[in-house]
Amino acid sequence: MSRTVAVVGALGAALALYFVFSLYILPMSYQESITPQRPEAVITSVEFSAREIALGEKFVISVAGENRGQEADMQIVSIGFPNLTSIDGATTTSHDFRQTPFRVEPGDPVGTSYIGPQGNLTAVYPSIEAFSRPWEKGKSYSISIEVKPEMEGRFLVFTKSVAFPHTREMAHYPREGMLDYQNEFVQIHSVNVTKP
Amino acid sequence: MHYFGQGSSLEYGTGRKFLAGCILVSLGVLLAAGGGSWDITNHLLNKPETFFAPPHALLYSGVGTSVLGAALLLSSSRFAGRIVLPAKMAVAGVILLISAGPVDFAWHSAFGLDGLFSPPHFVLVSGMVLSSLGAIAGMVYYRTMTVRGEAVRLHPALVVVGILPLWLSLSGIVDMFTLPFSETPYFNFNPDRTSAVVLAAVGFPFVIAACLVGSYFLAGRRFGTMSISGAAFIVTGILTSIVPSDALISTIPFYSLSVIPIVVSDALLSYKQWKSSRIPVYLAGAIVGVTFFMLYYPLITHTYNEFTNFGRLVWPGVTAPIYFELLSTVYPYVVVPAAAFGIVGALTADRLAARIKAL
Numbered sequence: 001m002s003r004t005v006a007v008v009g010a011l012g013a014a015l016a017l018y019f020v021f022s023l024y025i026l027p028m029s030y031q032e033s034i035t036p037q038r039p040e041a042v043i044t045s046v047e048f049s050a051r052e053i054a055l056g057e058k059f060v061i062s063v064a065g066e067n068r069g070q071e072a073d074m075q076i077v078s079i080g081f082p083n084l085t086s087i088d089g090a091t092t093t094s095h096d097f098r099q100t101p102f103r104v105e106p107g108d109p110v111g112t113s114y115i116g117p118q119g120n121l122t123a124v125y126p127s128i129e130a131f132s133r134p135w136e137k138g139k140s141y142s143i144s145i146e147v148k149p150e151m152e153g154r155f156l157v158f159t160k161s162v163a164f165p166h167t168r169e170m171a172h173y174p175r176e177g178m179l180d181y182q183n184e185f186v187q188i189h190s191v192n193v194t195k196p
Numbered sequence: 197m198h199y200f201g202q203g204s205s206l207e208y209g210t211g212r213k214f215l216a217g218c219i220l221v222s223l224g225v226l227l228a229a230g231g232g233s234w235d236i237t238n239h240l241l242n243k244p245e246t247f248f249a250p251p252h253a254l255l256y257s258g259v260g261t262s263v264l265g266a267a268l269l270l271s272s273s274r275f276a277g278r279i280v281l282p283a284k285m286a287v288a289g290v291i292l293l294i295s296a297g298p299v300d301f302a303w304h305s306a307f308g309l310d311g312l313f314s315p316p317h318f319v320l321v322s323g324m325v326l327s328s329l330g331a332i333a334g335m336v337y338y339r340t341m342t343v344r345g346e347a348v349r350l351h352p353a354l355v356v357v358g359i360l361p362l363w364l365s366l367s368g369i370v371d372m373f374t375l376p377f378s379e380t381p382y383f384n385f386n387p388d389r390t391s392a393v394v395l396a397a398v399g400f401p402f403v404i405a406a407c408l409v410g411s412y413f414l415a416g417r418r419f420g421t422m423s424i425s426g427a428a429f430i431v432t433g434i435l436t437s438i439v440p441s442d443a444l445i446s447t448i449p450f451y452s453l454s455v456i457p458i459v460v461s462d463a464l465l466s467y468k469q470w471k472s473s474r475i476p477v478y479l480a481g482a483i484v485g486v487t488f489f490m491l492y493y494p495l496i497t498h499t500y501n502e503f504t505n506f507g508r509l510v511w512p513g514v515t516a517p518i519y520f521e522l523l524s525t526v527y528p529y530v531v532v533p534a535a536a537f538g539i540v541g542a543l544t545a546d547r548l549a550a551r552i553k554a555l
Binding site: 027036098099116 | 454
């Protein structure tokens with residue numbers, strides 16, 4: 001009988017210790033010690049093959065991004081074309097991102113307010129989303145896109161970069177300026193398209 | 197009813213080939229299930245775009261090993277003059293495994309990248325369940341045929357090799373219907389969020405208890421094998437779901453602690469003073485059942501986050517903080533159903549063991 005009591009006591013103590021550690025001590029310890037990564041998204045260069053073209057001609061835009069913070073689970077360099085009606089007007093000619101850039105058509109689901117790459121919002125204009133998953137600390141990736149404008153006038157290009165987990169302001173670039181339809185800051189560039 | 201028939205004892209050589217076939221099928225499914233688990237982690241971390249990834253290599257090595265095992269089973273059955281039910285199950289399962297490959301290829305060709313749940317993936321995991329069930333049934337059959345009149349007791353190594361792939365495969369079935377990884381541009385096979393959390397809270401505890409208590413009975417109601425089976429599951433989880441993610445490595449001690457309730461349950465069942473009572477079975481089932489939330493870390497984070505905070509993405513870097521938040525907010529609500537279905541799982545294993553004993 002006393003042996004049985006001892007066995008029950010030992011097993012009960014082991015279980016109690018397990019639940020105390022698993023439900024209280026270790027979670028508290030981890031919540032204090034585990035900090036989410038702090039990536040820092042930057043667009044380091046945006047270059048155009050030409051700043052003025054005739055309608056019917058094409059130009060090439062090259063965008064390079066960098067992560068100057070801790071490793072990002074995912075970082076996106078987004079190039080948006082508010083003056084195009086379809087992403088067919090833009091073709092990726094080269095890139096060194098880890099994954100294939102994603103082509104967004106108007107009407108596709110997109111994210112908003114730096115929550116994530118996909119959400120309940122609908123794309124208003126086409127864009128190319130180049131991304132690396134993961135994006136290591138200090139690493140740079142670049143993409144070149146050939147674009148054929150559809151109309152004369154000022155042809156706009158929006159660029160931005162967002163890193164995830166989006167834990168702070170430094171995880172997106174630019175950090176101020178104009179907000180796009182996704183409620184995210186963008187850099188504005190333009191190419192003058194003249195009559196042919 | 198007699199599942200395995202009353203044929204004459206297997207000849208020595210044929211019997212050993214039969215057992216080897218069962219072991220190879222089990223090992224093959226173990227490799228495939230481990231590869232599958234690693235593949236889920238790889239997709240979360242690296243979003244691979246090529247078929248030729250290390251987890252796929254492991255998975256298909258497992259399929260190849262299972263095919264070899266099935267060939268041995270068929271060969272030994274041919275010499276024995278009949279194909280017993282366990283062999284039929286194992287071979288049928290391997291056929292499903294093999295057929296899933298070209299079906300998956302056709303699906304990819306038509307619809308691009310698929311999610312966790314897709315018809316071909318379901319065929320694959322169903323094949324894994326069937327073949328691993330057949331393999332362990334074959335091991336039991338081998339034992340009953342070669343040592344007639346004695347209690348069925350498998351060597352602990354055989355129990356672990358047999359139970360672990362079955363446990364992983366059954367977990368894979370539950371994962372398919374609980375993880376929100378099945379939405380693609382063409383199809384949205386993501387489970388309903390409420391159904392997913394309910395199924396996780398009842399399915400996982402049932403599977404854990406059935407497999408662990410089953411391992412106890414298969415080893416002849418002796419202490420140790422259940423603990424080793426649990427430890428093997430934990431090691432597999434560490435290698436496939438935690439180690440690949442730098443952000444989770446520091447939580448290995450937390451995950452490893454889950455072996456304690458398994459050892460406690462093993463001791464409860466094995467203590468000879470209580471062996472004639474059913475109460476240790478209920479207790480063991482409840483104890484291992486309630487550990488489901490810890491044993492299925494980190495992936496279970498996605499299931500419960502989807503329910504509690506839809507729209508919040510579980511990036512690899514924030515999986516651990518989100519999990520520990522869910523542990524304090526969600527776990528208290530799932531403990532009771534988990535214990536209940538852990539008991540159901542344990543009783544199921546108990547009933548099955550009683551039927552085997554009756555053979």
